[in-house]
Amino acid sequence: MSILQAILLGLPQGALYGLMGLGLSLIFGTTGVMNFAQGNSGMLGVFFAWSVLAWTKSLPLAIAAGIAAGALLGVGTDRILMKKVKGLTHGGMLIVTLGLLMAYEGLALIVWGTEPLLFPDLVTLPPLIWTLPPSVNPDGIPLIVAGSDLFILALALVISLLFAAFFKFTKIGLALKARSQDEVGARVVGISVGAVDSLAWGSGVAICVVLGTLVAPKTMVTPGMLTTLQLYGFTAAVFGGFSSLFGAVVGGVILGVLEKLASLGLDALFAATHAANVNSADFQLSVILIVIIATLAIRPTGIFASRFKGKV
Amino acid sequence: MNRKVRYYLVTALAGVAAGLLFSGQSFILAILSQVLVFAIAALGLNLLTGQAGQVSIGNAAFMSIGAFTSAVLVTRLGLPIPVAVIAAAAMAALFGLVIGLPALRMKGFYLAIATMAFGVVVEQLIAVVPALGSHDGLRDLPSPVKGELGTYFVNLAFYLAAIWVARRVVESPQGLRWRMTRDGEVSARSFGVNTSRAKLSAFVASAAFGGVAGALYAHTVGYIRSADFGLSRSLDLLAMIMIGGSGSIQGGLAGAIIIIGLRFFFSRGFGPWLSVIIGGLLIAFTLFFPRGIAYGLTMAWHKVLQRPLNAVRKRLVLARTRKTGSYVEAGGRKIFWRESGSGEPLLYVHGNTGSLRWFEEVMDIPGRRVVALDMPNFGRSDALGAPADIGAYADAVAAFMDAMGLRGIPVVGHSLGGAVVQSLACKRPELASAILLVDAAPPSGLVTPEERYASIGLFRTSRDLLAASLEAVAPSIREKSRLAPLVNDALLMAPDAFEGNARALARFDCRASAGAYRGKVLVLRGEKDSIVTAAMAKETAAAFPGARLEILEGVGHSVIVEDPDRFIGIVKTFLSSL
Numbered sequence: 001m002s003i004l005q006a007i008l009l010g011l012p013q014g015a016l017y018g019l020m021g022l023g024l025s026l027i028f029g030t031t032g033v034m035n036f037a038q039g040n041s042g043m044l045g046v047f048f049a050w051s052v053l054a055w056t057k058s059l060p061l062a063i064a065a066g067i068a069a070g071a072l073l074g075v076g077t078d079r080i081l082m083k084k085v086k087g088l089t090h091g092g093m094l095i096v097t098l099g100l101l102m103a104y105e106g107l108a109l110i111v112w113g114t115e116p117l118l119f120p121d122l123v124t125l126p127p128l129i130w131t132l133p134p135s136v137n138p139d140g141i142p143l144i145v146a147g148s149d150l151f152i153l154a155l156a157l158v159i160s161l162l163f164a165a166f167f168k169f170t171k172i173g174l175a176l177k178a179r180s181q182d183e184v185g186a187r188v189v190g191i192s193v194g195a196v197d198s199l200a201w202g203s204g205v206a207i208c209v210v211l212g213t214l215v216a217p218k219t220m221v222t223p224g225m226l227t228t229l230q231l232y233g234f235t236a237a238v239f240g241g242f243s244s245l246f247g248a249v250v251g252g253v254i255l256g257v258l259e260k261l262a263s264l265g266l267d268a269l270f271a272a273t274h275a276a277n278v279n280s281a282d283f284q285l286s287v288i289l290i291v292i293i294a295t296l297a298i299r300p301t302g303i304f305a306s307r308f309k310g311k312v
Numbered sequence: 313m314n315r316k317v318r319y320y321l322v323t324a325l326a327g328v329a330a331g332l333l334f335s336g337q338s339f340i341l342a343i344l345s346q347v348l349v350f351a352i353a354a355l356g357l358n359l360l361t362g363q364a365g366q367v368s369i370g371n372a373a374f375m376s377i378g379a380f381t382s383a384v385l386v387t388r389l390g391l392p393i394p395v396a397v398i399a400a401a402a403m404a405a406l407f408g409l410v411i412g413l414p415a416l417r418m419k420g421f422y423l424a425i426a427t428m429a430f431g432v433v434v435e436q437l438i439a440v441v442p443a444l445g446s447h448d449g450l451r452d453l454p455s456p457v458k459g460e461l462g463t464y465f466v467n468l469a470f471y472l473a474a475i476w477v478a479r480r481v482v483e484s485p486q487g488l489r490w491r492m493t494r495d496g497e498v499s500a501r502s503f504g505v506n507t508s509r510a511k512l513s514a515f516v517a518s519a520a521f522g523g524v525a526g527a528l529y530a531h532t533v534g535y536i537r538s539a540d541f542g543l544s545r546s547l548d549l550l551a552m553i554m555i556g557g558s559g560s561i562q563g564g565l566a567g568a569i570i571i572i573g574l575r576f577f578f579s580r581g582f583g584p585w586l587s588v589i590i591g592g593l594l595i596a597f598t599l600f601f602p603r604g605i606a607y608g609l610t611m612a613w614h615k616v617l618q619r620p621l622n623a624v625r626k627r628l629v630l631a632r633t634r635k636t637g638s639y640v641e642a643g644g645r646k647i648f649w650r651e652s653g654s655g656e657p658l659l660y661v662h663g664n665t666g667s668l669r670w671f672e673e674v675m676d677i678p679g680r681r682v683v684a685l686d687m688p689n690f691g692r693s694d695a696l697g698a699p700a701d702i703g704a705y706a707d708a709v710a711a712f713m714d715a716m717g718l719r720g721i722p723v724v725g726h727s728l729g730g731a732v733v734q735s736l737a738c739k740r741p742e743l744a745s746a747i748l749l750v751d752a753a754p755p756s757g758l759v760t761p762e763e764r765y766a767s768i769g770l771f772r773t774s775r776d777l778l779a780a781s782l783e784a785v786a787p788s789i790r791e792k793s794r795l796a797p798l799v800n801d802a803l804l805m806a807p808d809a810f811e812g813n814a815r816a817l818a819r820f821d822c823r824a825s826a827g828a829y830r831g832k833v834l835v836l837r838g839e840k841d842s843i844v845t846a847a848m849a850k851e852t853a854a855a856f857p858g859a860r861l862e863i864l865e866g867v868g869h870s871v872i873v874e875d876p877d878r879f880i881g882i883v884k885t886f887l888s889s890l
Contacts, residue, residue: 028421034424034425081599084599085599088598088599088602090367090419090420090421091361091365091367091420092602094367094369094420094421095367095550095554095594095598096594096595096599098369098547098550098591098594099590099592099593099595099598100591101591102544102551102587102588102590103587103588103592104591105584105591106584106585106586106588106589106591107588109584109587227543231428231429234425234428234429238422238425279440282436282440283436283440285432285433286432286433286436289429289430289433290429290433292425293411293430293433294414296414296417296418296422296425296426297414297415297416297417297418297426298417
């Protein structure tokens, strides 16, 4: 597999990481709470969508219902739990969201059982096949991008741009920005901090449900479907510096590409050392996680943080 | 018995009793063994998270490293298990350094993400090493001794060693540095704490405990897989310390009993409910009971559980000491008193939570008749029958002196008794020809900060806290057992006087009339006194025209019990100067 193909595979994968990072950053950047239950909140939304799908047989309706349920879950979490958490230390908030993570996983198992559930593709597009001229690509193997990957990439782009426009051009976007920069100041100029927090939680979890429906055809609907992706989302957000939304998306894309390239490099390394029985896929996550630790250690504020003035 | 020795003894006895109670049921013994193993791991996490404030959600990785290290050393190299356990601790500690170093740059959420990533990396990498059994793990690991009961006792021994080591560290300056780092890094640094080193040492210590627990797990269960030590195990450990009590030594054990117990209880078909329950407990404890079970038990011990024992002790003390003195009717109350020697009289007035037994070792002054009393509300005398008040105590002492025919004699007062004697000297100067004030409350009163009253309330029901506070006011005493009779007498105090005396001292003010007292006044202050400050002692000396101040080196608030011979010498010199 060529490096170009690896990059093409990495882009949509990275877009998924970026979406996860976007949701996490939206909540953390605005309310200051790192939601460790993010993946599992999204997972519950996807399960709900699956149930609606089984009942109504309408995919658009199911997805809309899943997103609405996710948004409701986010708002509910904020209203019921996070108001109480406000005075706690970071450790306290963290433990509350970890408690949610465990509770949600159990809840999904209780309601929907342990069998992985099938979820259909949102769209079925033909793959894009791209034959490069021999001067660029001497071995003549065409580059392939799966149709669903193209869709994911486009959707991620659209969602990011929507949020960008929302933050830039609407008053509510401005209110979110203000609240993230200074809670007391925001209150002083008449922003309802409670409403803004709920909005961030609601849309943050809703994004995660969208993401969940995108990966569900591949992973199937299981309680642990978004757990690993949440780790990648953290990494993407760490790359992007958490407080910057687009940093998270860009960070996610870089991460996706980096991951495929690392996997390529590991394969070459194992081939060279004749460690044939070793599978590079076993190391992929580890490589990424070591990157996360290194990034946090070297630049705790994120790689792109300085380019974006202020938060959000 | 020393409270520290009692702490370990009670734990050990409870552990042995639990083991023997279930000696026939190997299933329950296996659960108890696991509880102990996880309690050690939770203790390790508690040092890092509870003491040093560094939240980790990857601590199961240290268990994993310890488990596989020990398993390999024992099965491949044939090392004895105890050696392998220590090697496992060392190996885990090394990895503690590996994650601890980058973690120095992170805080709060970021640290949590990094430790979570560390945990997943360790889980994944161990699962791909064929020598460690890849995903299937290692089976048929030997246990340290034959039989479930033996294994349980080995784990118990390691647990006792673990809490001993942890308590030593937590009570050492290192533990203080951890807590300072937790409570405020900037202020800790401004006090000269190297916070980086503190965090790093917490990581290493935490990892070593995790390593020991992992090794014990391997030899207790006999079968280890990388997936046994994943994120959910790390979360279990976190739940254990949050439920048990963040920062406490044995809270992890309480948490482990609940979490491991629930795990077994729900193993038959209710698995999913377990996550919901543990998650719910985690949230509920964090929000509503953040100090955990350990704190609840501690408060129950001080508020309720000691009561029956104290009631019995009170009766015994009364029965034993009533005969050592006599009663006199004074001011409508029965007042208990004692005397020693003959000659010119001298009166001793004790302090707060005190009694005449505080003067036991200074009753023999050559050529003097030394009299000491239990004031009303204290010791074996009747209650005051009114809210505690310094003036009322002074009236009671005056009534006692009238009843006894004591008049124009030197009077010695200690602490609160010093305030009473000042009041007496102002109200009835003809009774006290000279006064000696030992670490006395100053004439402007002694205000107890309002937030202290909550703990003063606990003295009423907790002999342990009384003992600790008496040890604090007699800092130079080496053999704490000498204080035991004084602690017992403190239990005899009227219940309402614990708070009442503190309030009475805050109200006390005799500045207006002190200047009129013509007798000689000697003011003593122990250099290490933590209640009466140097400024207060100076104020007392300045308030009385005939006063002299003497600072006593090397003793605290209570020279009369800390260094009786020295006190006798001072009294003799004072009396001969009159």
